[in-house]
Amino acid sequence: MGKLQELKILESTDRDAAGKKVETGLFAGVSATQKINDNLSMVYEVNINDTQNKDGVDGVSGIAYKVAAGPALQLEVNEWVRPIMKVSAAVVGGDKGISGLTKDSEVRVGYQLEAWF
Numbered sequence: 001m002g003k004l005q006e007l008k009i010l011e012s013t014d015r016d017a018a019g020k021k022v023e024t025g026l027f028a029g030v031s032a033t034q035k036i037n038d039n040l041s042m043v044y045e046v047n048i049n050d051t052q053n054k055d056g057v058d059g060v061s062g063i064a065y066k067v068a069a070g071p072a073l074q075l076e077v078n079e080w081v082r083p084i085m086k087v088s089a090a091v092v093g094g095d096k097g098i099s100g101l102t103k104d105s106e107v108r109v110g111y112q113l114e115a116w117f
Contacts, residue, residue: 086113
């Protein structure tokens, strides 16, 4: 198995619209890729955000999160050509006012296709 490669992101926002404070938040995430061979890898992702006054509404504050994992298939290994397909299963959840969900959490399945030429 290959080694784990990590990307860490930390972001803070404080948006103003027409001089009015709209929303503030803190976002942190880690995305890691574990290379199995030249054509197959596993991708892992964990994100969490803490939002205050979502969309400028006082009291709509809370935490939302996402934990995902899945395989990535890369058909050709080349610096300038990168066709890749990723499939993942994710658990997303958090405070309903922030996450937009009708329940505390749910499982989602997704895919992503990329082609760089």
